[in-house]
Amino acid sequence: MTTSIVATSGKAPRKTLRPERPGSLHRRRQRVGWLFVAPFTAVFIAFLIVPLGYAFWLSLHTKSLAFGTSFTWFENYAKVLDDPAFVRGVVRVAAFAVVMVPLQILLALSVALVLDTLTTRLAAFSRLMIFVPYAVPAVIGAMMWGFLYSPNFSPANGLFEFFGAQAPNFLGSDSIFWSLVNVVTWQWVGYYMIIIYSALQGVDPEIYEAARLDGAGGWQTAIRIKTPIISSTLVLITVFSLIGTLQFFNEPQVLQAVAPSVLIPEYTPNMYSFAQAFSYSAFNYASAISFSLGVVVFIGSYLFLFLTRKRSGLS
Amino acid sequence: MERKLLAAVTVAVAAVTALTGCGSSSTAGAAAKATCTNKIVKADAPQVTVWAWYPAFQEVVDLFNTAHSDVQICWTNAGQGNDEYTKFSTTIEAGKGAPDVVMLESEVLSSFAIRKALLDLTQFGANDVKANYTEGAWRDVSSGSAVYAIPVDGGPMGMLYRKDIFDKYGVTVPKTWDEFAQAAKKLSEGGFKGKIADFPTNGRAFTQALFAQKGATPYQFDLQKPTEVTVDLADSGSKEVLKYWTDLAKQKHVATDEAFTADYNTKLVNGSYAVYLAAAWGPGYLKGLTGADPTAIWQAAPVPQWDPAAPVQINWGGSAFAVTAQARDKALSAKVAKEVFGTQEAWKIGIEKGALFPLWKPMLESGYYKNLAYPFFGGQKINQDVFLAAAAGYKGFTFSPFQNFAYDKLTEQVTAASTGKKSSDQALDDLHSTVVKYAKGQGFTVTEK
Numbered sequence: 001m002t003t004s005i006v007a008t009s010g011k012a013p014r015k016t017l018r019p020e021r022p023g024s025l026h027r028r029r030q031r032v033g034w035l036f037v038a039p040f041t042a043v044f045i046a047f048l049i050v051p052l053g054y055a056f057w058l059s060l061h062t063k064s065l066a067f068g069t070s071f072t073w074f075e076n077y078a079k080v081l082d083d084p085a086f087v088r089g090v091v092r093v094a095a096f097a098v099v100m101v102p103l104q105i106l107l108a109l110s111v112a113l114v115l116d117t118l119t120t121r122l123a124a125f126s127r128l129m130i131f132v133p134y135a136v137p138a139v140i141g142a143m144m145w146g147f148l149y150s151p152n153f154s155p156a157n158g159l160f161e162f163f164g165a166q167a168p169n170f171l172g173s174d175s176i177f178w179s180l181v182n183v184v185t186w187q188w189v190g191y192y193m194i195i196i197y198s199a200l201q202g203v204d205p206e207i208y209e210a211a212r213l214d215g216a217g218g219w220q221t222a223i224r225i226k227t228p229i230i231s232s233t234l235v236l237i238t239v240f241s242l243i244g245t246l247q248f249f250n251e252p253q254v255l256q257a258v259a260p261s262v263l264i265p266e267y268t269p270n271m272y273s274f275a276q277a278f279s280y281s282a283f284n285y286a287s288a289i290s291f292s293l294g295v296v297v298f299i300g301s302y303l304f305l306f307l308t309r310k311r312s313g314l315s
Numbered sequence: 316m317e318r319k320l321l322a323a324v325t326v327a328v329a330a331v332t333a334l335t336g337c338g339s340s341s342t343a344g345a346a347a348k349a350t351c352t353n354k355i356v357k358a359d360a361p362q363v364t365v366w367a368w369y370p371a372f373q374e375v376v377d378l379f380n381t382a383h384s385d386v387q388i389c390w391t392n393a394g395q396g397n398d399e400y401t402k403f404s405t406t407i408e409a410g411k412g413a414p415d416v417v418m419l420e421s422e423v424l425s426s427f428a429i430r431k432a433l434l435d436l437t438q439f440g441a442n443d444v445k446a447n448y449t450e451g452a453w454r455d456v457s458s459g460s461a462v463y464a465i466p467v468d469g470g471p472m473g474m475l476y477r478k479d480i481f482d483k484y485g486v487t488v489p490k491t492w493d494e495f496a497q498a499a500k501k502l503s504e505g506g507f508k509g510k511i512a513d514f515p516t517n518g519r520a521f522t523q524a525l526f527a528q529k530g531a532t533p534y535q536f537d538l539q540k541p542t543e544v545t546v547d548l549a550d551s552g553s554k555e556v557l558k559y560w561t562d563l564a565k566q567k568h569v570a571t572d573e574a575f576t577a578d579y580n581t582k583l584v585n586g587s588y589a590v591y592l593a594a595a596w597g598p599g600y601l602k603g604l605t606g607a608d609p610t611a612i613w614q615a616a617p618v619p620q621w622d623p624a625a626p627v628q629i630n631w632g633g634s635a636f637a638v639t640a641q642a643r644d645k646a647l648s649a650k651v652a653k654e655v656f657g658t659q660e661a662w663k664i665g666i667e668k669g670a671l672f673p674l675w676k677p678m679l680e681s682g683y684y685k686n687l688a689y690p691f692f693g694g695q696k697i698n699q700d701v702f703l704a705a706a707a708g709y710k711g712f713t714f715s716p717f718q719n720f721a722y723d724k725l726t727e728q729v730t731a732a733s734t735g736k737k738s739s740d741q742a743l744d745d746l747h748s749t750v751v752k753y754a755k756g757q758g759f760t761v762t763e764k
Contacts, residue, residue: 065429065716066542066758079756152578173734258576261516261730265723278401279719281430283408 059287069284076288085266086289090296093268097245097300100181104241105234107185108192113222115193116200127197131190138187142254145183150258171259183251188244192237199233200226235308239301246297249274269293351389356380361644363651366393366403367418367636369468370599371668375661379654386647388655396420397719400427406641407432415642416652419464420634421455422520422714427637428463428538429716434638435461439649444657452674454711456635458538464635465652468671470594471705472524472618472629473697475601479612480507480589488616492559495619499568502589510567512590513582514560515574516730519722521592524629525560526553527712529621534715535762544715544754547764549740549747557739561732571733581606592618594631595702599670602691615697617705628708633674672702679706717750717757724749 062072080086111130115123133141148154149170160167170179203226211225227234249270256263256271265275269289277286353376355362365388369375376390391414393399400423406413407430419427427433441462445453448466456464476488481498484505489495499511515521523533529552535545563569570588572579583591584607591597601613620626636652638645656662662678665671666687673679685703688694715721724746732742747763754761 064756064758147577150578152581173730258578259573260576261573261726264727275723278404279397279723280717281404281408281426 055287056291058284059291061284063282063284065281076285077292079285080288080292085272086269086292089266089269089272090293093246093248095177096181096184096248097242100184100245101238101241103181104185104189104192105238107189108196108237109227109234111189111193112196112200113226115197116226117218117222127194131194133187133189134191134194136187138250139254141187142183142251145179145186145251146255146258149179149255171255171262173262176255176259176262180248180251180255183255184245184248188241192241195237196230196233199230203229235305238308239304242300242304243297246300247293269296350391352392353377353380353388353390355387355389357384357387360384360387361647362387362389363416363642363644363648364389364391364414365416365418365636365651365655366391366399366414368392368395368399369418369634369665369669369671371664374664374668375655378658378661378664379651382658386651388651400719403427403432403639411641413639413641415639415644415648416636417639418467418634419637420520420632421464421466421712422632422718424456424463424635424637425458425536425538425714425716426718428458428461429541432640433463434640434642434645434649435463436465436638436649436652437462439638439646441465441649441653444653447657447676448674449676449679449706449709451630451706451709451711452633454713455630455633458536461538463538464637466633466635466674467656468596468634468665469674469706469709470596470630470632471672471702471709472592472594472631473597473701473705474616474618475591475593475597475613476616477586477589477611478614479610480509480586483507486589488614489619490617491623492619492621496559496563496568499563500566503566503568507589509582509587509589510570512588512592513570513572513574513579514564514733515579516571516733517573517575517726518729519725521574521631522725522729523722524631525592526556528618528627528629529553529556530627531556532713533721534713536713536715541716542758542760543762544759545762545764546715546747546751546754548721548750549743550764554740554743557729557732557743561739564733565735580604584608584611586611594633595672595706596632596670598689598691598697602670613692614695615692615701617701626708628705628710630705630709630712633672672706674706679703715750715754717753720753721750724753 059076060071060073061069062075063069115127136144148156151157151167151169151171154167154170156167156170168175170176207225207229208221211221216225247270248268252263252267253271253274256267263271265279266272270293273286273289273293276282276289351362351364353373356377357380360383363386365376367390372390372392376388380387393402393414399418403413403417407427413432424433437460444465445462452466452469453462456462456466474488480486480502481488484502484507486498486501486505487494489498495511502509502511518525523531526533531547531550531553533546533548533550533553537543560569564571570582572582581604582588584601584604586608591601593600598613598615601607617626618629636655638648638652642648656665656673656675659678659681662671662673662675666673666678666684673684678684685699686696687698689697728737728742728746731737731745732739737745751761751763
């Protein structure tokens with residue numbers, strides 16, 4: 001994962017112009033190339049393309065409880081767009097994206113910039129520690145936070161009591177948004193930090209030397225030199241973060257066990273799709289919701305990449 | 316070169332077949348030969364697969380398998396409640412993978428029967444065992460003349476209370492809901508740190524039972540006319556009950572903690588609530604919780620009434636064994652559903668180790684069960700005092716074929732009402748219109764009352 005990102009942030013691959021000679025060696029090489037990707041392609045088709053196609057096929061049908069299944073073209077999609085529960089979910093994840101994405105990127109960038117300038121053992125240790133939450137499986141992490149947020153068992157109670165205050169209800173309808181932001185940020189900042197950090201390590205130190213000779217301080221080097229150089233990496237992780245946030249599912253689904261009335265089944269579009277499929281047995285409608293969410297994610301990511309096309313290096 | 320290419324081809328093909336082949340062969344294997352949690356006693360007898368989550372069910376299965384040479388139960392615990400339903404639902408959609416016999420709560424029977432996932436057991440002699448069950452219990456598993464499951468355990472409701480807390484604050488055991496409200500006030504004003512009870516926003520079947528006590532009959536549905544449903548969720552009875560509880564919550568006399576969370580479980584036993592409005596399986600539930608107050612003295616009393624002159628008994632939960640449409644040997648599966656909890660020995664395990672409330676009359680009406688003294692309640696004979704009368708007075712209840720959706724919406728609306736975002740009347744009006752709209756969207760002809 002990280003190596004490929006370093007590659008994109010480095011110099012653009014040099015194009016070697018080779019005369020297109022239809023030689024037998026060349027053709028054979030091509031065939032061997034296909035063989036090398038064949039295992040991946042088979043798995044890719046079997047576990048991604050086929051299920052996607054099947055889900056799309058499902059979404060074009062309607063199955064109601066009272067009547068059977070019928071082919072209804074895009075009727076489900078019209079219903080999804082008209083479904084206030086779906087729209088509320090999209091608005092909710094959009095709000096999460098607005099808060100969470102910049103927060104994560106800023107935190108990750110700051111930490112990576114600081115760690116990049118340090119060469120002590122403490123820096124290596126901190127890097128590992130900040131990365132550790134990402135190594136904890138998302139579900140386990142969410143369960144752990146569920147315990148930390150619990151009104152009865154949370155160590156926060158003792159902490160607040162020590163200062164003579166009462167701990168806030170982390171799982172209330174007003175605070176759950178921030179509680180979730182906290183869980184996701186805790187989990188992902190380390191991962192983004194590592195990506196940015198490796199991009200920074202790939203930068204030629206001569207540039208910094210030149211900057212120092214020109215009289216740039218540490219702060220200026222970080223803001224004016226380092227950050228712009230790794231901007232394509234920043235764009236990339238922002239897209240990761242954006243896609244992840246729009247598909248928000250694991251954390252609210254796990255925390256539902258401790259806050260069932262607040263984290264309702266329609267809290268995020270993915271949760272809503274899950275509920276429709278497995279609680280209300282509306283598999284067709286659930287497929288339509290998933291595809292609609294996919295379109296939202298696609299538009300969101302495309303829009304972002306389009307707006308940042310000068311920085312991303314992808315144009 | 317050629318040889319290398321050949322080798323590469325062989326490896327790639329082998330890898331692909333291994334990967335894809337592995338997937339298909341393992342699913343085929345699972346369908347053909349199920350793995351059982353229990354040991355099969357008589358290996359050559361035909362097997363019936365069963366999904367159930369009853370506590371101590373292993374022993375019941377062993378008992379059955381030892382006693383039968385014509386059939387053996389192959390049991391799997393596929394999760395409790397919704398966990399199992401999600402899996403069962405997926406097997407229905409897939410058209411394979413369902414067990415022969417499945418444990419279901421009565422509230423979801425219609426939801427699965429309408430998907431043609433359950434067999435009508437009258438063709439397999441269900442009516443032969445009808446006399447073994449009370450009228451209310453039988454009504455819960457029937458729809459019109461069809462019978463979709465054999466009742467197992469019930470959830471007649473009672474009031475479990477902390478005698479030590481009541482005594483300390485001089486509160487007498489409330490017999491009506493008016494007295495209950497007064498007791499709640501007395502406890503709060505007397506300096507009791509906790510609340511008299513919890514009115515959970517996600518009470519689902521519990522909340523529905525409280526509404527039913529004041530005459531709510533939210534649904535009329537008959538699987539013989541599967542496209543017609545009557546919905547009446549905003550009736551005056553439900554509105555009165557919800558107002559009663561949200562008013563008490565506003566005055567901070569009752570708690571509004573979410574049920575079935577770890578926090579709630581602890582609060583049930585650590586003295587945060589003086590009363591646990593519970594089904595007959597409640598005592599077993601309490602016993603299994605940690606963090607209990609060691610000085611607690613629990614007693615059981617009948618559930619408070621709106622009109623003591625005309626008491627109404629209510630039910631929370633209760634489950635049954637249904638035979639799935641995918642069952643391989645349907646008659647044999649029906650036999651298992653009818654007989655697994657059809658002996659005194661099986662029920663002794665169910666009662667003493669599983670804390671189940673039997674719906675099977677030979678046990679329900681036995682002297683043993685009536686006189687059973689419970690050490691948890693200081694030796695009180697809670698069946699005689701509370702639950703037998705509650706079960707006898709229960710008339711049955713009709714659930715909707717979209718109960719999970721209706722409950723999810725009930726949770727949303729009760730949350731809105733108890734946090735003061737809307738009035739209790741408005742919440743139930745909104746619940747009614749949401750559910751009606753959903754039912755119409757599912758193709759039902761909806762009659763509103």
